[in-house]
Amino acid sequence: MRLYLKFSTKTKTMVLVITLFILTCIVFSFLRQIDIRNLINLSKEEFKDEIANIYTTTLKRTKEFYTSRAKANLESDNIKSYIKNQDIEKIKKLTHSRFKVLKEENPFLLSMKFFNDKGQLLTFLGTKNQSLNPKNAKNEYFFLDQNILTYHILTPFYEKSKLLGWIEFCLSAEYFLKEIQDFSELKGSIVFDGEYQDGNLTTKGEQTFILHSFTLFNTDAKQAKMIFYQDITKQENIIKKSFYEALMLSLFLILIILLILHYGFKVLIKRLEVSENSLRHLNANLEQEIQTELKKRREQERMLMHQSRLASMGEMIGNIAHQWRQPLTELSAIITHLGLMIELKKLDYENFKKQEKSAENLISYMSKTIDDFRNFFKPNASKTIFYIEETLDKTLKLLESSLKEHSIKVEKDFSEKIEFYGFQTQFSQAILNILCNAKDILIERKIENPCIKISLIRKNQSIIIKIKDNGGGITISPIEKIFEPYISSKHANIGTGIGLYMSKVIIEKNFKGNLYANNKNNGAEFIISLALTSNLKMQL
Incomplete structure (x- = not known):
């Protein structure tokens, strides 16, 4: 009976501990799989965008090339007059050699056609294929006939604003396939x-x-x-490898725990013969120790994930100190004043309430300061619509006290309220990094009459934000290196070189914009360009 009881207690406890550990491993493996799949999905999207960019560039380059060839052909050998007079023999004779050269340059060129002002085909060189009537077609289009896809480029020509006809180049769509394959393999x-x-x-x-x-x-x-x-074989193998690694690690740890538990229970069972209560106590301590170790491991993982963000939060503690310095001084003065009034026995109810109200206002201001900094570092769960100029003002407010302490003047030029769709906190962090960089340069170089200018304008379908200082400019050459990680123009004690790099990543990767810098009027100027049209489409 005693042997059965010992075996039952040991088995139940081991099963419980192992089950908890297995569940923890499953959750950890699942989260790791999600992270890896998210990275792979991002790679897929970047891959598709790369192909789309190559295709768009090839399409534009092809259209421009054959449009220019058509115009050059019209301007030579009086071709335009022959087309006007519909002299087919002359047209074919004079353009045959040019078409032959173009065909040799691009084997995918199928034909070159000539149309009169009514859209009727006069003649052609190459193979005769189906196409649309020029009067009803765009200047470039794809045409599908019996599973043969062709690309057509129409170039109209005029004489004294009067339409005389069209020249059309026709290429096999396989040309674009080959161009993309050659460019990207x-x-x-x-x-x-x-x-x-x-x-x-x-x-x-x-x-x-x-x-x-x-x-x-x-x-x-x-x-x-x-x-x-x-x-995606490599990515799939990474997923499989990560799964097997997690599985093997889990099995290894389970084996270790089994050995530990087995040895531990061997000792505990011996002690159970002396005192069952002592054994229960030791068993409870063992379970608690395992849970504590698991909790420590999860806490370490969480701390590692937030290490970068905590580092940037540390940089803002100085700004909170600046924001609180004046209200703390005023609170001290109020307390001193109340103490003096009590000693002189001149403190009446009205004066007390007045001082109390002033203290409450100061405390409310200090509380709001903490809320502003906390909200600034609170990550957005999803994209939202926000006003650019309001976000710029809020970001400047975080540095207000520090800028005033060093007599740095801020000039703002916001022409209008502009809505934007994206992660507001990330945008604020990008702006803050640039502003902090300008502030540190002005302080380090001890610039007389230091100044930071910020402007916001809408130009065509783009948003332009300029941040300029008079700190003497960027000394690093080439100037684009300022955006590389761990490259800093400041002293090593105040600069890590990561701020401007992160700003460029946020603006160009997350906001699909551009961030670049130049030296202008004895200072550095950072320019942010955001596309407004594409942003509104994303919002819809």
Whole structure:
């Protein structure tokens, strides 16, 4: 009976501890898998954006090239007059050599067509293929005929503002596929009628690919897409490897715990023969110790994740001290005044309430200061609509006391209220890093009449923010190195070189904008450019 009781207690306790540990390992592994998958998804989006940029650039370059070739052809050998007179033989004879050169340069060039002012085909060189009537077509378009996709570039020409006709170049859509493949070394193809969907996975041997598609031609009846294959075998292997590593680590730790528990219970069972109560006490301590170690491990992980953010919060403690210095002095004066009035027995109720009200206002101001700094470092859960100029004012307020202490003048030029959609806290941190950099330079170099100028304007469909100081400019060359990590123009005691780097990452990666610097009028000028049109589309 005693042996059964000992075995039952040992088994139950070990099962409980191991179960808790396994659950903890599962949660940890799950969270790690989520982090890795988020990084992989980000890589997929960047991959797709890269392809889209290459495609857009190639499309623009191709259109400009063949438009210029068409215009050059019209201006030579009196081609325009032959087209006007519809002299087909002359047109073909004079343009044959040029078309041959263009064909040799680009084997994907299919034809060169000439149309009169009514949109009727006069003649062509190369292969005759289907196309739209120039009168009803755009200057560039894709055309799909019997699973053959072609790209057409129309160039109209005039004489004294009168339309004489069009020259059309026709290329195989395979040209864009080859250009992208040559530029990025990616594998791709053109498919029709929705054969593949964006994001589909496919395997070939031991490799795994994800498909990215771009629609080139789309009607109710027909569809053509350009697809590319992103090799995600490495990412998938990373996920599998992380899973197996977590599994092996868990098994190893479970084995260690089993050995520890086995040895521990061996000792505890011996002590149970002397005192069952003592054994229960030791068992409770053992469980508590395990929980304490698990809690410490989770706390260490949390501290590591927030280390960077806590570092930046530390830089702001000085600003809180500046904000509190004056109200603390005034509170001290109120307390001294009340003590003196009590000693002189001149403190009446009205005077007491007046001093009490003043003290409450100062305490409220100090409390609001703490709230401002706390809200500044509170991360946004999601993107929100905020006003640019209000965010600039709030960020300046955080540095207000420090700037006043060093007699740094701030000049603001905000022309209008501008709405923006994004993470407001990240934007404030980017601005704060630039302002702190300017402030530190002005203080370090002991500039006379130090000044920081901030301007905000809307220019076309962009937002331009300029932050300029008169601190003597940036001495690092080339000037773009100022945005590299651990590169600082300040003394090592006050500069780490990470602030401007983080500002550039926030503006260009998270806000899809641009941040650059230059020297102007004996000072440094930082310029932030944000696209307003694309931002409003994201908001919708």
